[in-house]
Amino acid sequence: xSELKGAMIIGQSGGPSSVINSSCYGxxxxxxxxDVITKVYGAANGIVGVLNDKLYVMDEEDPxxxxxxxxxxxxxxxxxxxxxxxxxxxxxxxKKILEIFKKYDVRYFFYNGGNDSMDTCNKISKYMNKVGxxxxxxxxxxxxxxxxxxxxxxxxxxxxxxxxATSIVEVYQDSHVYDKGQVTIFEIMGRxxxxxxxxxxxxxxxxxxxxxxxxxxxxxxxxxxxxxxKAIWEKxxxxxxxxSEGIHYADGTFVSEAKTSATDGFGHAxxxxxxxxxxxxxxxxxxxxKVRPIEFSLLQRCAEHCASQTDSDEAFMAGQAAVNEAIKGxxxxxxxxxxxxxxxxxxxxxxxxxxxxxxxxxxxxxxxWINERGNNVTDEFIKYALPLIQGEIKMKWENSLPRFVKLxxxxxx
Numbered sequence: 146x147s148e149l150k151g152a153m154i155i156g157q158s159g160g161p162s163s164v165i166n167s168s169c170y171g172x173x174x175x176x177x178x179x180d181v182i183t184k185v186y187g188a189a190n191g192i193v194g195v196l197n198d199k200l201y202v203m204d205e206e207d208p209x210x211x212x213x214x215x216x217x218x219x220x221x222x223x224x225x226x227x228x229x230x231x232x233x234x235x236x237x238x239x240k241k242i243l244e245i246f247k248k249y250d251v252r253y254f255f256y257n258g259g260n261d262s263m264d265t266c267n268k269i270s271k272y273m274n275k276v277g278x279x280x281x282x283x284x285x286x287x288x289x290x291x292x293x294x295x296x297x298x299x300x301x302x303x304x305x306x307x308x309x310a311t312s313i314v315e316v317y318q319d320s321h322v323y324d325k326g327q328v329t330i331f332e333i334m335g336r337x338x339x340x341x342x343x344x345x346x347x348x349x350x351x352x353x354x355x356x357x358x359x360x361x362x363x364x365x366x367x368x369x370x371x372x373x374x375k376a377i378w379e380k381x382x383x384x385x386x387x388x389s390e391g392i393h394y395a396d397g398t399f400v401s402e403a404k405t406s407a408t409d410g411f412g413h414a415x416x417x418x419x420x421x422x423x424x425x426x427x428x429x430x431x432x433x434x435k436v437r438p439i440e441f442s443l444l445q446r447c448a449e450h451c452a453s454q455t456d457s458d459e460a461f462m463a464g465q466a467a468v469n470e471a472i473k474g475x476x477x478x479x480x481x482x483x484x485x486x487x488x489x490x491x492x493x494x495x496x497x498x499x500x501x502x503x504x505x506x507x508x509x510x511x512x513x514w515i516n517e518r519g520n521n522v523t524d525e526f527i528k529y530a531l532p533l534i535q536g537e538i539k540m541k542w543e544n545s546l547p548r549f550v551k552l553x554x555x556x557x558x
Contacts (some may be wrong), residue, residue, distance in 0.1 A: 161447065282476050293508060335360075339509070360389050481498040
């Protein structure tokens with residue numbers, strides 16, 4: 146394919162993670178190092194920044210400061226939850242995007258996000274091809290939910306998994322202090338895919354893990370839940386439970402007290418209050434029991450101090466690969482991971498996946514990785530996830546506090 150010279154835009158979308166900026170920096174650095182890419186822009190708040198003509202000139206950032214992005218949580222360029230319409234129904238946004246691309250001679254577009262972000266990527270790619278505008282579009286995966294189709298795992302999941310497992314190990318120590326014991330219920334993110342809740346089981350490698358783990362891949366039975374908690378309480382007088390926020394009954398309704406009328410920008414139900422709901426159930430079922438509900442909430446996706454170095458390195462690799470493959474001619478793809486776990490250890494390589502096959506599909510925990518009772522995961526899950534959380538982060542510290550990136554954010558004119 147012929148060489149294509151022009152500017153690039155990198156945007157971040159959806160919920161942030163501990164390593165999304167590592168991917169972003171990988172893409173920015175690859176763009177700045179390229180002789181083909183003439184200018185590197187960062188979209189302010191994802192696709193919204195493109196639509197509003199608010200782009201940051203990354204060429205004007207200090208290289209040493211930019212490098213700190215590798216170990217800065219959240220989305221340094223800003224994120225959004227904006228769903229663009231089907232271009233065959235309403236092409237208003239696409240015309241504006243094309244106008245901006247032409248204004249800045251953008252020939253490379255990279256979008257760093259999850260399922261909905263890959264859908265946005267796919268739509269923009271198809272539209273640019275339809276109107277004959279030569280622009281290479283690549284998706285860079287990001288989601289702590291680990292539910293992007295086709296890739297072994299997603300950048301962001303591993304660090305969130307490490308934080309969850311580490312926190313449970315620590316709370317385990319606290320919960321076993323008193324002679325009377327307690328029931329501790331952890332509520333973990335995951336609407337339809339239970340990868341994060343399953344990651345709680347990694348704590349068992351230390352000997353201080355949860356007794357029960359519930360994922361949304363199988364129906365939840367409240368009566369069986371009460372039976373399970375009672376049985377462990379009578380034996381140990383201490384119970385630790387990990388539950389995915391999206392666990393549901395056989396009829397599909399969420400166990401959570403949250404009303405599904407509350408949604409994000411893509412129409413997904415906003416869940417919450419599950420741990421408190423289950424705590425009340427346990428209190429009513431066991432006389433005099435002390436119950437502590439704990440909701441990890443945003444902490445599980447922004448705990449840079451507990452991030453996985455493996456995750457950070459792979460996120461950076463994904464960002465670099467996106468730009469390098471686009472320069473070679475790739476477009477309408479998402480960077481994915483192809484991994485092996487065998488006697489020779491763990492190995493991860495990038496590969497390109499068709500955006501159309503990735504967009505709007507959810508990868509769930511294999512049902513065979515959940516035990517027959519539906520209250521824990523099997524050793525296969527541990528073998529899958531344990532290599533991903535390895536390594537301690539090399540983040541910067543000042544005054545014994547984290548030193549995160551401070552971008553100038555010079556707006557393009």
